[in-house]
Each structure stands twice: as structure tokens, then as C-alpha cells.
Amino acid sequence: MPSGRYSFHDTHDDTPLGEERFSCAAGPSGWRYTAQTFAADGTTDGSVDLTLDSRARPMRLELRRHGWQVRGGALAGLTWVRTHVEDTDLTFTREGNEKAHAFTGRSPAFLLATARMLALAEGTSARVRVVSFTEPLLAPRTLDQGWTLEATEAHPTDSGLLTVRRFRVADLETGEEGLVHMAGDVVLSAPGVELEELETPPGAWI
Template structure:
């Protein structure tokens, strides 16, 4: 069960996300927490569909997941008795600040090297957990194998292009761990990634 720390570098001050992730009886689960009060709890099924997602900041909470071809979620203040806002859109899953979502989407797509696919996602961002539907093209550019002291480590290079802006981000994955991504740095990992999660 990998445990480690990601460093978020895109804000005014770097923030650590302490996480653990592991395959479960029917899928994979990731739990992460940051010192600013943000947390993520993501569970996927055996086909890597995001079946249960909880995102929280000190002020807001989102709970949701996929249901067939739709993504459903409720958003409400973390405190108080305000009625939750219910939302639904035709999308494959969430994309958030946490690297967990990069892992989940990449594994759900199951691309072969050199192949790409368009995918619609709901991006959740900021302290208010604002939602924005985005269309991206996900491309698995290559897989490089690195020798380690235990087993060879396949590292995948994914290129993710926002179809509305043309901006492309490069993400490096090994199993269920993000090794590097824009604004994300893996600073600590206490055990190897799950290579066949």
C-alpha cells in the first residue's frame, strides 16, 4: 500500500498532500489530506469508474460518482443545514487538484502506447469546489522501463490536451502513483507503486 507525499506547487505557497492508496476487493481507493483542510477520498471499481468520490475544503463538500454514462454529484456548505445543490452531466469522471484523478482517468482509458482518446470530465477546483465540464484528449505517448533494485518500473508519459484551449500537459505515471505532473511533485513514497492495481 503506497503511502507518500505530493507537493502542490501551483498556489501561492507549496502545499503537501499526504496520501495512501491501494487496490481493494473490487477496485482501488485513494485517500489524501492537505494542511489547508482539503481532502479527497476516491474509490473506483474494477473497471476504474469513479463510483464514490468525496472532496472537501473547510467551507464546501462534494459527494458524487458515475451512474451509467452520467456523472452525478451534490455540493453543499460544509457547515449549516443548507440544501445541497444536485448536479448531473454526461461525463466519464472528475478531474481535481489531487493526482488521484490523473491515475483514475488514465487507468480507465487503458490506452496502448501511441493511442489517444477524447474524454469529457468535470474539473473541480478552488476552495469553493467549483465545477467546470471540460473536453480533453488523452494521449499515451510512450512507456519507458527503468531498472530498480527490485523489479523493472514501467513509466508512462501521458499528454493531456484541453480541446478548448489547445494547452497540453505532460504527466508521468508508474502504476497507481503520479511521478511528475505540472504543479505536482512526488516528494516521498514509502513503498513501490502498485503496478497491476
């Protein structure tokens, strides 16, 4: 069960944006990722809970950030409900549905989930439609991403060879792209994300 800490920073000027302390594990029929998120000053500001089925589809998602909450899953594409803890009469609560394949957002959990779902062979590419929840209000945005598995490399470590996969991920609307490095079910680095601590080795790539 890998667990550790990711740090977030602005991709333009490296301003620290906070961190995420996570754990994840494969289960009988899929994979689950849970995390607490923290602001740059160390205060708790949210959480992530994502469960995938055996085909890496998002069976359950719960995001919390600054009082906002999103609950969703795979149903007729992707379906979700976004609300705020102070919206007791549901005046501003909104439901959403999109013919998309995966959720995405700041958490590395979403990169891992999409990579698992696509199951790319080295040198191949795919286009995927995703629903992104933006920070800090968790507002939904639908976009198309392009994924390419550029290389798979084995790196020696004290506990044996570590297989690292290098993906190029692009927002096909804006043309913005970046490199994502993964080892098993852990993201080593991605645009705006760095793995700072890892208490246990990555789980196997499934």
C-alpha cells in the same frame, strides 16, 4: 499499499500551494485512494476519498476543501452534490449531473483514475469528457480532455525495473497541455504536481 506525499505549486511562477499525503490500494473489485490535504503553511484544509470499480468508473467520491464538500459517483453519467458545512438549511446546496466519464481536480488521484479508465496502448489517443472541481471552492466545470500515451519506459531501480508511462494531457477548450508521468498507481510528476515522498513501491498497473 503505496503511500507518500505530493507537493503542489503554481505552474506559472512555482509558488508553493500545499501538499497531499495519500495512500491507495487495489481492492476486491477496484481501487481506492484516500488523502489529507494541507495548505502551504502546513494547516489541514481538506481531504480526498475516491473509489473506483473494476472498470475504473468513480463509484464514490468525497472531496472536502475549506468547508466545501462534494459527494458524487457514476449514476446516469456523473452525479454529485456540492454543499458547505455552514449551509445547514441547504439553501446553497446544489445537485449536478453531466453525461461525462470521469471526475478531475487538483489531486493526482484523478489522473490515475482517468488513465486506468482509458487503458490506452502506447501511441494511441482518446478524448474524454470530465467534470472538474476547481480550487478552493470545488466549483464544478465540465470540459473535454485529450489523452495520449506517448511512451512506456522501463527504468532500473534497487528493487527491479520500474515501468513509467508518459501521457500528454490537453484541455481541448483552452489548448493548454502538459506531461504526466506515472508508475503503477503513483503519479511521479504532472503540471503543478511533484511526488516528494513514497514510503512503499507503486502498486501494479491494472
